[in-house]
Amino acid sequence: MNRRVLGFLLELALPVAVLVGYGVWASRAQSFYFPPLDEIGRYFGELWLFDRVGSDLVPSLTRMSAGYLASVLVGVSVGLLLGMSRVLRTAAEPVVEFLRALPAPALIPFSLLLFGSGDSSKIFVIVLGAVWPILLNTIDGVRGVDSQQLDMARAYRIPLAARIWRIILPAAGPRIFAGMRTSLAIAIILMVVSEMVASSNGLGYFVLEQQRSFAIPEMWTGIILLGVLGYVLNWLFLRVERRVLAWHFGLKGLAGPATGRTRSAGRSPFGKRRASPSPTPAHSSASSDGEV
Amino acid sequence: MSLEGTATVTSAPRGTARANLADTSGSLRRLLGQRWLRDLGLKVSGVLVVLLALEACSRTGLLSRDWFPPITDTYVELFKLAAGQPLWTEIGRTLSGWGLGIALATVLAVPCGILLGSNATAYRMTRVVIEFCRPVPSVALIPLAVLVYGVGLEMKVFLIVFVTFWPILLQVIYGVQDVDPVVRDTARSYGLPAHARFLRVTLPSAAPYIATGLRIASAIALVLAVTAELVVGAPGLGQSIVVAQSNANLPRMYALIIVTGLVGWVINLAFQAIERRLLKWHPSQRQEVAQ
Numbered sequence: 001m002n003r004r005v006l007g008f009l010l011e012l013a014l015p016v017a018v019l020v021g022y023g024v025w026a027s028r029a030q031s032f033y034f035p036p037l038d039e040i041g042r043y044f045g046e047l048w049l050f051d052r053v054g055s056d057l058v059p060s061l062t063r064m065s066a067g068y069l070a071s072v073l074v075g076v077s078v079g080l081l082l083g084m085s086r087v088l089r090t091a092a093e094p095v096v097e098f099l100r101a102l103p104a105p106a107l108i109p110f111s112l113l114l115f116g117s118g119d120s121s122k123i124f125v126i127v128l129g130a131v132w133p134i135l136l137n138t139i140d141g142v143r144g145v146d147s148q149q150l151d152m153a154r155a156y157r158i159p160l161a162a163r164i165w166r167i168i169l170p171a172a173g174p175r176i177f178a179g180m181r182t183s184l185a186i187a188i189i190l191m192v193v194s195e196m197v198a199s200s201n202g203l204g205y206f207v208l209e210q211q212r213s214f215a216i217p218e219m220w221t222g223i224i225l226l227g228v229l230g231y232v233l234n235w236l237f238l239r240v241e242r243r244v245l246a247w248h249f250g251l252k253g254l255a256g257p258a259t260g261r262t263r264s265a266g267r268s269p270f271g272k273r274r275a276s277p278s279p280t281p282a283h284s285s286a287s288s289d290g291e292v
Numbered sequence: 293m294s295l296e297g298t299a300t301v302t303s304a305p306r307g308t309a310r311a312n313l314a315d316t317s318g319s320l321r322r323l324l325g326q327r328w329l330r331d332l333g334l335k336v337s338g339v340l341v342v343l344l345a346l347e348a349c350s351r352t353g354l355l356s357r358d359w360f361p362p363i364t365d366t367y368v369e370l371f372k373l374a375a376g377q378p379l380w381t382e383i384g385r386t387l388s389g390w391g392l393g394i395a396l397a398t399v400l401a402v403p404c405g406i407l408l409g410s411n412a413t414a415y416r417m418t419r420v421v422i423e424f425c426r427p428v429p430s431v432a433l434i435p436l437a438v439l440v441y442g443v444g445l446e447m448k449v450f451l452i453v454f455v456t457f458w459p460i461l462l463q464v465i466y467g468v469q470d471v472d473p474v475v476r477d478t479a480r481s482y483g484l485p486a487h488a489r490f491l492r493v494t495l496p497s498a499a500p501y502i503a504t505g506l507r508i509a510s511a512i513a514l515v516l517a518v519t520a521e522l523v524v525g526a527p528g529l530g531q532s533i534v535v536a537q538s539n540a541n542l543p544r545m546y547a548l549i550i551v552t553g554l555v556g557w558v559i560n561l562a563f564q565a566i567e568r569r570l571l572k573w574h575p576s577q578r579q580e581v582a583q
Contacts, residue, residue, distance in 0.1 A: 007416060014417045015424070033439055090331050091338030101560050102553030103515040105522050106530060109537040109545060113359035188429045189515075196434070196523045204431070208523070211435030219435055226432040231424055 035217045044221040052206070057225070060202040063119055064191040067126025071183055075131045076176060079138025080164060083172070089139065096135070104129030104186075105193045112198055122194040122202075129190045130183040137179030141172025174248050177241045184237055188230050203229075361542050369543035370550060378532075383555060386528035389445055389517045390559075393452025394510055401457045402502065405464025410494070415465065422461070430455035430512075431519060438524050448520045448528075455516055456509035460502070467501025468494055500571050507563040514556050529555070 019037070027036040048057070082089045082096075107128050108121075115121035145168050153163045169176075195204030207222035242249065343363055349355040350362040373379040408415045433451060441447040471494055479489045521530025529552050536545040 010413065010416050011420050015420045018421065033436070087334060090334040091341075094335045094339050095342050097560075098553050098557055101511070101556030102549070103518040103556055105515065105519040106533055106549050106552045108522060109533055110549060113537070113542075185429075189431050192429050192431045193519050193523065196431070207432060207435050211439060216439070219439075223432045223436065227424070227428040230429050 033216060035220065039217050040220045040224070043217045044224065047218060047221050048225055056201055056203055056206045059119075060191055060195065060204070063122045063194075063202070064126065064187050066119075067123040067191070068130060068184065068187040070123065070127045071130040071134055071187065072180060074127065075134025075179070075183070076138050079135045079176075080142055080168065082135075083139040083142025084168075096132070099128075100132040100136070104190055108194060108197050111194075117198045117200075122191070122199070125194045126187050126190045130187040133179040133182040133186070134176065135179075137175045137182075138172060141175030142168055144175070145171040170247075173245055177245060181234075181237055181241070184233060185230070188226075188233065192226065359542065361546070363546075365543045366546040366550065370547035373544070373547055373551070379551065382527070382529050382532050383551070385445075386514075386517050386521065386530070386555070389448035389452065389520075389526075389528065390510075390513050392445070393449045393513050393517070394456060394506070396449065397453045397456040397460055397509060397513075398506065400453070401460035401505075402464055405461045406468055406490075406494070406498075408461070409465040409468025409498070422458070426458045426462070430516060431523075434520060434523055437520075443524050443526050445526070447524070448517055448526055451520055452513045452516050456513050459508045459512065460505040463501045463505025463508070464498060467498030470501065471497045500567075503563075503567040503571060507560070507567060510559055510563050511556065514559060518552060 022034075023037040026034050027038075082092055104125060108125055111121040111124045111128075115124055149167050149171070150163070153167055158166075191202070192204035192207075195202035196208045199205040203222060203226055207219055207226070210216075210219035210222060346355075346360075346363045350357055350360050408418060430451065433454060437447045437450050441450055475493055475497070476489070479493045484492070517528065518530040520526050521528040522534055523530075525531050525534070529548060533545055533548045533552070536542075536548055
């Protein structure tokens with residue numbers, strides 16, 4: 001058996017052990033809150049293949065993607081503006097810092113008053129929570145653009161639009177993506193929270209509703225589905241990031257998305273290791289500034 | 293993090309480096325002082341513009357008064373609340389869940405992270421589990437937590453511990469893995485015993501990562517505490533926001549939202565200040581000041 005297979009088995013050992021351990025324990029313990037795996041599996045098949053997909057999963061995903069896209073648009077455009085103008089940036093700082101520190105779920109009642117209990121109030125909450133990491137990372141990215149390139153572009157009288165599109169945005173790209181990855185997680189969380197309050201469909205509603213009617217295995221299927229959703233979306237995001245920023249990783253000789261700050265770009269925690277298929281952390285000290 | 297790097301620049305001369313520069317920096321300091329003043333003016337005017345715009349929108353009816361009372365009413369309510377006891381009790385309830393959760397998560401995550409960070413086999417074994425648990429939307433566990441722990445402090449603490457465990461753990465792992473190999477090998481070849489290597493090499497070099505992990509975790513924990521109060525009605529700030537809303541006491545609702553934001557802001561500032569003070573010696577902080 002060669003080392004790769006051994007390593008692969010090693011990585012799978014613990015998850016399998018946890019699953020088997022839980023299965024054995026749950027089927028013997030007959031706990032009300034922790035039903036055995038086969039029961040959860042059966043309910044999962046009944047509910048999510050594909051009975052409630054249209055009624056709960058699709059509305060949730062629609063709201064989340066709408067909110068996320070809006071956050072990206074707003075975050076990047078406002079971030080460009082604030083990143084390029086020192087006066088605006090200074091003037092906006094206290095307001096941005098305050099809004100960012102405000103836990104987004106606290107705004108749900110406000111959003112309900114503003115938009116009623118429809119989709120738009122949920123999208124609004126998602127945007128209010130998810131926009132900050134993108135905004136702050138865009139500002140940092142824009143401020144970190146090589147000033148020689150900017151001076152050069154100015155000397156050659158390259159128009160502003162082209163300067164933004166060809167110099168600033170690509171240079172800020174890695175930072176923007178680091179922010180977008182953080183925001184993705186926040187968007188999922190806020191999707192669930194906003195659906196738990198004043199909603200009639202969606203995954204968050206489903207999970208809370210099952211719990212309130214003590215339908216425990218059904219509740220677990222919802223939790224597991226949310227977990228899988230979070231994992232899959234994160235994975236998809238990394239694929240997209242790797243493709244869009246392929247030039248950047250190639251330039252830096254990195255295997256995967258790394259942190260945006262120059263200090264850590266060369267010494268990313270995984271930089272010393274061989275090209276690993278695992279997502280390299282966007283979590284290390286630099287990029288996390290805008291986190292939640 | 294501060295939006296504006298110059299904010300830290302202006303505070304830099306207060307440090308020890310200033311002594312050496314004292315004679316040459318007279319005019320420079322005046323310039324910085326003016327700039328500092330101008331920035332302060334800009335910040336204050338930024339806040340004022342937003343507040344005035346909101347006030348104007350509400351007074352002129354651009355934003356309906358039914359759901360957006362003038363911001364002055366909100367502030368009157370805010371001061372009334374701040375003078376009374378109940379507000380501080382609610383803040384205390386929210387913060388007690390927050391503090392307990394963070395403390396427990398730190399106590400659990402730091403040793404685990406040090407173990408996983410320094411042992412490649414252990415890290416590989418747990419990698420899949422960590423990668424799977426991390427992106428799971430934390431709030432999906434609220435119903436489970438309510439079932440198991442009921443509606444109270446335990447539920448909040450459980451949620452916060454479960455969720456903030458991961459960012460702290462990951463930061464500790466990366467921090468421990470990021471020890472400069474030259475330093476590590478030097479310490480080893482000089483024959484430093486294992487516990488001294490750990491205390492003098494590994495821990496200091498991982499410290500900034502751990503600090504960042506704690507800062508991230510503190511923000512997440514506050515979000516979770518407020519969410520738990522809001523969704524399931526555990527006592528605290530979130531619940532009082534909902535109560536104010538259902539009583540149609542809008543100024544109070546907005547005042548409480550502002551209070552929640554201020555709590556988050558103060559927490560963030562406090563963590564940043566502690567980080568800056570404790571890690572003054574570390575390059576990442578030095579670089580930030582020198583930018």
